[in-house]
Amino acid sequence: MKFLSLSQLSWLLFTCPTLVFGSPFTPDTPQKSHNIKRDNDTSPGSMVQLNADSDFHFEILRALSFAPYQGADIGEVLVAANQIVPGDFESFHDAFYDLANRVHDSAQAIDSARYPVSARNALFREAAYYRSADFFLHGNWTDPRIDSLWTQQLAAFDAAIKLLPTPGERVTLQGDGFEIPAVFYGSGLRGRRPTMLMCNGYDGAQEEMYHAVGEAVLQRGMNVITFEGPGQPTVRRQQGAGFIPEWEKVVTPVIDYALSRRDVDAHKIGLWGQSFAGYLAPRAAAFDHRLAAVVAFDGLYSFAQAVFDQFGPEVTALYESGDEETFNGIILSVLADPATPTTIRWAIEQGIWSFKSASPFEWATEVEKYTLDGIVQNITTPVFVAAAQEEKFFAGQAQILAEKLGDLATYHLFESIDGAGEHCSLGASVLSNQVVLDWFQDIIS
Structure with missing residues (x-):
């Protein structure tokens, strides 16, 4: 070498x-050991920095962003954040692992039969913190914590969704040579309801999607189906399958499952793709035309580029x-x-x-295989293309996707002055969900 x-x-x-x-x-x-705000950044929309390491700042903000939808409590995340040394992956793990264990102990002390809401919220937070503890460990594939932390987060999350007013249902769907783990969350309302399918991207779990947007969908009287395909956390761990470019092989069985349910309106199914899935979702829509709408959050035309x-x-x-x-x-x-x-x-x-x-x-x-070149013209579904003003790593991609889609695209720039300028408008989920879900309701009305 x-x-x-x-x-x-x-x-x-x-x-x-x-x-x-x-x-x-x-x-x-x-590189300082304490949390900082950049003294020289007073521009409108500048955000308080949660760690001197910009990547750690982003991931701490990610954990905080789940607070509106029961996935975090602000104070305990900030306490954990203060223990994290910039650039030190182990300190990031330790801070969130210790927090997850403390919340686990608290959750176990709650009588879930008497206090189901309290138990559910504690279990959701426990699961989210175990996921954060895992985040920076993937450089060493033999690290046993990659699996043990996932086992802990799944156990906590599954216990939590059983305590929802309409309990979440774990299902396993058959893909082309792989299995698709999915969760159905019912609206609790009678009849066939609009339904949003949703998957995460390069690094995120389907469990995270409940807190990012799933609960917001349920609040609006719609069903939610989250799922994972090859390369995503549970499939990568349990089946040893890496990402595949043909994401329609993942989405089509999920649509089939949705259509098999008597509580899903076949004409009002949306697909939400988060982060890297802002490419994967439009890709799937080019091959399966049964969707009423697609959300590319944020939009991504060519991951390769x-x-x-x-x-x-x-x-x-x-x-x-x-x-x-x-x-x-x-x-x-x-x-x-x-x-x-x-x-x-x-x-x-x-x-x-x-x-x-x-x-x-x-x-x-x-x-190299992840581009919509030669495919985008096959999309026939309206697409909401989200863009973040401070997009740092897919810069310009949302605009390209919107331009290629033409009249099918609804392009929306989320701005920093609203706290929504980070990738996927991290930290502004109440605002971004309002904008996107209002659009979706207009599309299906």
């Missing part, structure tokens, strides 16, 4: 500082030359360097893990 010189490695880090696929990276962020743009022209040219050994050497050198920013390290590790790739080069080869 060829290794980089110090000058080559420095060139890569400082000419490609936005090599990000999971959360935004702000270059030259001061987004990734290779972040690699930069030199690394992309190296990849295209077919020099696998040198390409792998560059990426592995970056991962091995303790000075590598969290965002770069995590994004590559997560990509290799979730695509189940043997090497960085193999992962990049798979990424």
Whole structure:
């Protein structure tokens, strides 16, 4: 294997500082051990920083963002956040693992028969914190915590959904060579109801979708079906399956299942794709035309372009030359360097893990397949294309998707002044859900 010189490695880090696929990276962020607000950022819409490490800030904000829909409590997340050392993956795990264990103990002390709401909310928070504890562990596939934390989060979440007014139903659907774990959440209302199907993206679980948007859908008298396909957390763990580009092979069995239910209105089914699924959902809609509407949140036309743009022209040219050994050497050198920013390290590790790739080069080869070129014209369904004003890693992709869709697209920019400018409007779910779900109700009315 060829290794980089110090000058080559420095060139890569400082000419490609936005090599990000999971959360935004702000270059030259001061590495302090305490939470900070950037003193020089007083522009309207600037957000208080929850950690000096920009990726940790984003993931702490992610945990906080579930508070409106029972997935977190603000104070306990902020206490955990204060224990996290910038750039230290283990400290991130430890802070959220300790919090999850404390909430677990609290949940176990609640008599769920007498106090079902209290027990449910504690269990939901417990599950969310175990998921956060897992987030930065995927660089070492043999780490037993990758599985043990997931077992704990699933157990807590399943106990919680049994305590909903209309209990959630776990189902397993058959895909093409894989199984699709799904959860049906009923509206509790009589008759056939509008139903939103929803999946997460590059790193998120279907359980997270309940807190991101699922409860907001239920509040509006509609059903929810969440699901996961290959590459996503439970399927990757339990079936050893990495991402596949043909996402219609995942969505079509979910639509079939929805149509089999007597409480689903066949003419009012939507599909919500979150983050990377802002590409996957439109992709599926190009092959299955039974959907009334699609939500690309945020919109993504070409994941391939987004990734290779972040690699930069030199690394992309190296990849295209077919020099696998040198390409792998560059990426592995970056991962091995303790000075590598969290965002770069995590994004590559997560990509290799979730695509189940043997090497960085193999992962990049798979990424090339994720574009709507030659496919987008087959979409016939109205699509809500969300964009975030401060989008850091899929910049410009929502606009491209909207332009390619033409009159089928409803493009909406979520702005920083409303606290909605982060990727997927993280931290502004009440606002973003209002905008998107009002649109969906108008489409199906």
